[in-house]
Amino acid sequence: xxxxxxxxxxxxxxxxxxxxxxxxxxxxxxxxxxxxxxxxxxxxxxxxxxxxxxxxxxxxxxxxxxxxxxxxxxxxxxxxxxxxxxxxxxxxxxxxxxxxxxxxxxxxxxxxxxxxxxxxxxxxxxxxxxxxxxxxxxxxxxxxxxxxxxxxxxxxxxxxxxxxxxxxxxxxxxxxxxxxxxxxxxxxxxxxxxxxxxxxxxxxxxxxxxxxxxxxxxxxxxxxxxxxxxxxxxxxxxxxxxxxxxxxxxxxxxxxxxxxxxxxxxxxxxxxxxxxxxxxxxxxxxxxxxxxxxxxxxxxxxxxxxxxxxxxxxxxxxxxxxxxxxxxxxxxxxxxxxxxxxxxxxxxxxxxxxxxxxxxxxxxxxxxxxxxxxxxxxxxxxxxxxxxxxxxxxxxxxxxxxxxxxxxxxxxxxxxxxxxxxxxxxxxxxxxxxxxxxxxxxxxxxxxxxxxxxxxxxxxxxxxxxxxxxxxxxxxxxxxxxxxxxxxxxxxxxxxxxxxxxxxxxxxxxxxxxxxxxxxxxxxxxxxxxxxxxxxxxxxxxxxxxxxxxxxxxxxxxxxxxxxxxxxxxxxxxxxxxxxxxxxxxxxxxxxxxxxxxxxxxxxxxxxxxxxxxxxxxxxxxxxxxxxxxxxxxxxxxxxxxxxxxxxxxxxxxxxxxxxxxxxxxxxxxxxxxxxxxxxxxxxxxxxxxxxxxxxxxxxxxxxxxxxxxxxxxxxxxxxxxxxxxxxxxxxxxxxxxxxxxxxxxxxxxxxxxxxxxxxxxxxxxxxxxxxxxxxxxxxxxxxxxxx
Amino acid sequence: xxxxxxxxxxxxxxxxxxxxxxxxxxxxxxxxxxxxxxxxxxxxxxxxxxxxxxxxxxxxxxxxxxxxxxxxxxxxxxxxxxxxxxxxxxxxxxxxxxxxxxxxxxxxxxxxxxxxxxxxxxxxxxxxxxxxxxxxxxxxxxxxxxxxxxxxxx
Numbered sequence: 001x002x003x004x005x006x007x008x009x010x011x012x013x014x015x016x017x018x019x020x021x022x023x024x025x026x027x028x029x030x031x032x033x034x035x036x037x038x039x040x041x042x043x044x045x046x047x048x049x050x051x052x053x054x055x056x057x058x059x060x061x062x063x064x065x066x067x068x069x070x071x072x073x074x075x076x077x078x079x080x081x082x083x084x085x086x087x088x089x090x091x092x093x094x095x096x097x098x099x100x101x102x103x104x105x106x107x108x109x110x111x112x113x114x115x116x117x118x119x120x121x122x123x124x125x126x127x128x129x130x131x132x133x134x135x136x137x138x139x140x141x142x143x144x145x146x147x148x149x150x151x152x153x154x155x156x157x158x159x160x161x162x163x164x165x166x167x168x169x170x171x172x173x174x175x176x177x178x179x180x181x182x183x184x185x186x187x188x189x190x191x192x193x194x195x196x197x198x199x200x201x202x203x204x205x206x207x208x209x210x211x212x213x214x215x216x217x218x219x220x221x222x223x224x225x226x227x228x229x230x231x232x233x234x235x236x237x238x239x240x241x242x243x244x245x246x247x248x249x250x251x252x253x254x255x256x257x258x259x260x261x262x263x264x265x266x267x268x269x270x271x272x273x274x275x276x277x278x279x280x281x282x283x284x285x286x287x288x289x290x291x292x293x294x295x296x297x298x299x300x301x302x303x304x305x306x307x308x309x310x311x312x313x314x315x316x317x318x319x320x321x322x323x324x325x326x327x328x329x330x331x332x333x334x335x336x337x338x339x340x341x342x343x344x345x346x347x348x349x350x351x352x353x354x355x356x357x358x359x360x361x362x363x364x365x366x367x368x369x370x371x372x373x374x375x376x377x378x379x380x381x382x383x384x385x386x387x388x389x390x391x392x393x394x395x396x397x398x399x400x401x402x403x404x405x406x407x408x409x410x411x412x413x414x415x416x417x418x419x420x421x422x423x424x425x426x427x428x429x430x431x432x433x434x435x436x437x438x439x440x441x442x443x444x445x446x447x448x449x450x451x452x453x454x455x456x457x458x459x460x461x462x463x464x465x466x467x468x469x470x471x472x473x474x475x476x477x478x479x480x481x482x483x484x485x486x487x488x489x490x491x492x493x494x495x496x497x498x499x500x501x502x503x504x505x506x507x508x509x510x511x512x513x514x515x516x517x518x519x520x521x522x523x524x525x526x527x528x529x530x531x532x533x534x535x536x537x538x539x540x541x542x543x544x545x546x547x548x549x550x551x552x553x554x555x556x557x558x559x560x561x562x563x564x565x566x567x568x569x570x571x572x573x574x575x576x577x578x579x580x581x582x583x584x585x586x587x588x589x590x591x592x593x594x595x596x597x598x599x600x601x602x603x604x605x606x607x608x609x610x611x612x613x614x615x616x617x618x619x620x621x622x623x624x625x626x627x628x629x630x631x632x633x634x635x636x637x638x639x640x641x642x643x644x645x646x647x648x649x650x651x652x653x654x655x656x657x658x659x660x661x662x663x664x665x666x667x668x669x670x671x672x673x674x675x676x677x678x679x680x681x682x683x684x685x686x687x688x689x690x691x692x693x694x695x696x697x698x699x700x701x702x703x704x705x706x707x708x709x710x711x712x713x714x715x716x717x718x719x720x721x722x723x724x725x726x727x728x729x730x731x732x733x734x735x736x737x738x739x740x741x742x743x744x745x746x747x748x749x750x751x752x753x754x755x756x757x758x759x760x761x762x763x764x765x766x767x768x769x770x771x772x773x774x775x776x777x778x779x780x781x782x783x784x785x786x787x788x
Numbered sequence: 789x790x791x792x793x794x795x796x797x798x799x800x801x802x803x804x805x806x807x808x809x810x811x812x813x814x815x816x817x818x819x820x821x822x823x824x825x826x827x828x829x830x831x832x833x834x835x836x837x838x839x840x841x842x843x844x845x846x847x848x849x850x851x852x853x854x855x856x857x858x859x860x861x862x863x864x865x866x867x868x869x870x871x872x873x874x875x876x877x878x879x880x881x882x883x884x885x886x887x888x889x890x891x892x893x894x895x896x897x898x899x900x901x902x903x904x905x906x907x908x909x910x911x912x913x914x915x916x917x918x919x920x921x922x923x924x925x926x927x928x929x930x931x932x933x934x935x936x937x938x939x940x941x942x
Contacts, residue, residue, distance in 0.1 A: 012880055019888030020876040020895065022823015022863035029822035124808065201827045201835060201889040201924050253825075253889030254924050287828040507887030507925045677883050680927035709832035709922065717918035717928040722911065746927070 006520035027205040038283040039126035041116040043108035046142035046364040046702025058132035063125030070105035083329035084480035098157025109327035112292030142364040144697035146324035156362035165360040176355035179316030183307035187390040195299035195695040202253020208270030209280035223249040225544020252506035257370040261331040297371025299324035330369035340375030346414035347383035384752035432641040436661040458756025466741035467552030467636035484631035487557035491624035493610035495603025502542010503554035523589020548741025560628035575615035640664035644753035653777025668738035682746020690754035797865025814852035823863040834921030837893040844900035863892035878938030886925035
C-alpha cells in the first residue's frame with residue numbers, strides 16, 4: 001500500500017476542504033421548515049426565591065408562539081439534569097445532589113440560571129418577549145467564593161446544609177502522617193487553581209423537533225457525545241424512549257469538555273417542540289450566555305505538603321483541596337476533583353505515601369465540570385509547583401530533583417489507584433533540557449537583566465491518565481456508565497469502506513486519522529474510506545470524545561472490527577480461490593494463497609462477499625460488515641516534560657513567554673501533524689490559564705464580571721510564541737496500536753511550567769494565576785521598595 | 789422593511805431587512821451563506837470577517853442596511869473558478885485549523901492582511917495583525933505558519 005497515507009504519515013486533513021471553503025455544517029447553519037426560535041429568561045440574581053412569573057404581557061407580544069416555565073416542565077413530568085458519577089464521603093454517605101430542573105422550580109441559584117423560555121417566530125421577537133416576562137424574586141444571601149462557601153449563611157441546596165457536596169479522601173492517612181514525622185524537610189504551599197470558562201469558538205446551539213406523525217423527536221446539538229445525550233434525555237429526563245429520539249451532533253466547533261454535558265437549553269428545545277405542535281425550536285447561545293451558563297472549569301483552593309528525606313527523596317505527600325461545584329452538579333462534575341484529580345497526585349514520581357482529601361462545595365455560580373484535562377491539570381499544578389518549590393528550598397537543581405525521584409521501573413503501582421504501565425521519564429527530561437538549552441539559561445538571564453528584564457525558567461514533568469476508561473474499574477468507583485467504545489466497519493461491494501464510530505470529532509481530525517488506520521490495515525486508498533459519526537440513527541452506540549480517548553479506545557474498537565473483517569474476507573477469498581483458509585494471506589490490500597500465484601484484490605473479495613456466487617451461503621454469510629466494542633483494560637499514561645522560559649518587564653508587569661519546549665510521550669503516533677496541533681492548542685489554553693484567563697464573580701453582587709471577550713482575556717496570537725516540540729515513545733502495552741492520548745497534555749502541563757518560570761523570575765514562592773500584568777506588577781512593588 | 793441590494797461573491801442579491809438586521813444575519817439567514825460565523829457578538833473574535841469593498845469588516849457589528857450597494861466577499865467566494873485561494877490552500881497545508889469554526893474569519897482576515905501589508909510578512913507582524921481573530925484550538929502556531937506561506941503564494 002501507499003505508505004504516504006498510512007500510520008505515522010503527516011496526512012493533510014480530509015475534513016479541511018469543507019472548512020476552508022465555508023461549507024462546514026454546524027448546528028446553527030441548519031434550518032428546518034417551520035422553525036421557531038427560543039430565548040431564555042435568566043436569573044439576574046445569584047440566589048433568590050421565585051415569587052411569581054407573569055407572562056401575560058409577554059405572551060401578547062408579536063410573534064410569540066409559546067412561553068414555558070418550570071410548572072410546564074413539572075406538568076409533563078420531565079426529569080431534572082443529573083450527575084452521572086456517585087461519590088461517597090469518607091464517612092460513607094452519598095454525595096448531596098440538589099435538584100436541577102431544566103427550568104427553575106421555585107428557586108434560582110446563580111446568575112444566568114434558566115427561569116423560562118420564550119418561543120417565537122424569530123430570534124429578535126423571542127428576545128423582545130423574553131424581556132417582557134415579569135419575574136418577581138425574593139433575593140437570598142449568596143456565596144460565590146469556594147474558599148468561603150463551606151458553612152456560609154447562604155445555603156445553596158437544602159440537602160447540603162453546609163454547602164458541602166462530599167468530603168472524599170484517597171490514600172493512607174496514617175502512613176502519610178508517619179512519613180511526615182520522620183521527614184528531613186517539609187515543603188508547604190497554598191495554591192489557587194483559577195476558574196476558567198471553556199470558550200469553544202462555536203457557541204452551544206440546539207434544534208429540537210417533534211414529529212407528530214411518527215411520535216418521535218430529533219435533536220440537533222453541539223455535543224461531544226450524542227449517544228450519551230440520547231441516553232440521558234431518554235432515561236432520566238423521560239422525554240421519549242431511545243428508539244423515539246434521534247440526536248445529531250453535526251460539525252461541532254470545539255468542545256474542550258464543555259460540550260460533553262447535558263444542559264437544560266437543549267432538553268428544553270426538544271421537549272417544548274411537542275408543546276408547540278411539532279414546530280422545530282432553535283436556540284443558539286449568545287457569547288454572554290456561553291460565559292454565564294456553559295460549565296466552567298478548575299476553581300480549586302489547595303494546601304499541599306511534601307516530605308523529603310535527607311537525601312532529597314520524596315517520602316510523603318498530603319493535599320487538601322476545596323473544589324467548587326457551582327450551583328448544581330453537572331453531568332460529570334463529581335469525578336473531576338476526585339478520580340480524575342487525586343489519582344494523579346503521584347506525578348512522575350516514586351512517592352511511597354500519599355493522602356488527599358477533597359471537599360466539593362456548592363457556590364452560587366455556574367456549574368463546574370470537566371474542562372480540557374479535567375482534574376489532571378489541577379493535579380499537575382499542585383505536584384509540579386510543590387516539586388519545584390521543594391527543589392528551590394533544598395537548593396537542588398529542579399531538573400535533577402525531579403530525576404532523582406522519577407519512577408523508573410514499570411509497571412509502577414502508585415498509592416493512589418493508578419498503575420503506570422510504561423514510560424521513560426528521564427529520556428523526555430534529557431531531550432527537553434537539550435532542546436531548551438538549559439545549560440545556556442544563565443547567560444540568557446544575565447543578558448535579559450542588562451535589558452532590565454526578569455527572566456525565569458520553569459519545568460512541568462506531567463503525567464496524565466486518559467484513554468478513559470476501563471468500565472468495570474470506573475464502575476467500582478461510582479461511574480454511572482461504561483466507557484468502552486464501539487465501531488462498525490461497512491465494506492461496500494466495490495471495496496470502499498465506511499467506518500461508523502461512537503467517537504465524535506470536533507476538531508481532532510478523526511476523518512483523517514481513523515481513515516489512515518483503515519487505509520494502512522486494508523491497503524486501500526484513504527479516499528475510499530469515510531468516517532461516520534455524530535448521529536444516533538447511523539451509529540449504533542458510542543460514548544463520545546473526551547478524556548483523550550478517541551485514539552486509544554475508539555481506534556482500538558475500529559482495529560478490532562478490522563480484525564473481524566480480515567478474518568471474514570479471508571474465508572471468502574479462500575472459497576473463491578478454492579484454497580484452505582489457513583493458506584490465505586493478506587498483505588498490502590491483496591489476498592494470496594501460500595505457495596501459489598493465486599491472488600485477489602481487497603475490492604474483488606468485497607464484491608465476491610456481496611454477490612455470493614462462489615461460496616456456500618450456509619457456511620459463509622454473504623456481506624462484509626463487522627462491528628466491535630472495545631473496553632480498555634487500563635488507562636493510558638501519556639507523560640512528558642515541558643519547559644517554559646519567560647521574561648517579565650518590571651515596569652509594566654507584562655510576562656512574555658519567550659521559549660517553550662514540549663517533549664511528550666504519546667506512544668505510537670498515527671499522524672504527527674495532527675498530534676502537534678493538539679499539543680500547540682493545549683499549551684496555549686494552559687498559558688491562558690497561567691497568564692490571562694480568569695473567571696471573576698463579584699463577591700458582593702454575585703454577578704459574573706467576565707462575561708465577554710472584552711472582560712475575559714482569551715490568549716491571542718501575539719500573547720504566545722511558536723513552540724519547540726519533540727516526542728519520545730514507549731508504546732502503550734494495553735492497546736494493540738500502542739497509542740496513548742494527546743488531546744489534553746498541553747493544557748495539563750503548561751500552567752505549572754509557566755508559573756514555575758514566573759516565580760523563578762520574580763524570586764517568589766507563589767504568584768496568583770492568572771499572572772496578569774496587574775498581578776505581577778503589584779507583586780513586584782514591595783521588592784522594588786526594598787531595593788530602593 | 790426597506791429593500792437593499794448588494795453584490796455578494798460576484799452575484800447581485802437583494803432582500804428586505806429591518807433596520808436592526810446585521811450584515812452577518814443578512815449573509816447567513818437571507819443568503820444562506822453559512823460559512824461566515826458568529827462567535828462573540830462583540831466584534832472581538834473575528835469569526836464573522838468578510839470583505840466589504842475589498843476591506844475586512846466584522847459583519848456581526850455592521851448593519852446590513854448600511855451596506856446597500858456594497859460589494860461583499862465571503863469565504864464561499866474566495867476560491868475562484870473551482871481553485872482554492874492560496875490562503876485557503878496554506879491553511880490546509882500547514883494544519884492551520886482544527887474545529888474549523890474560526891477558520892473562515894481567519895482566512896478572510898489573513899487575505900486582508902496581505903492586501904494591506906504585502907506578501908512578505910514576518911511572524912511578529914502576523915501575530916499582531918491577528919489580534920482581532922481568536923482561535924481556541926490551534927494555539928496559533930500553525931495559523932502563523934499558514935498565513936506566512938499563504939501570503940508568499942498570493
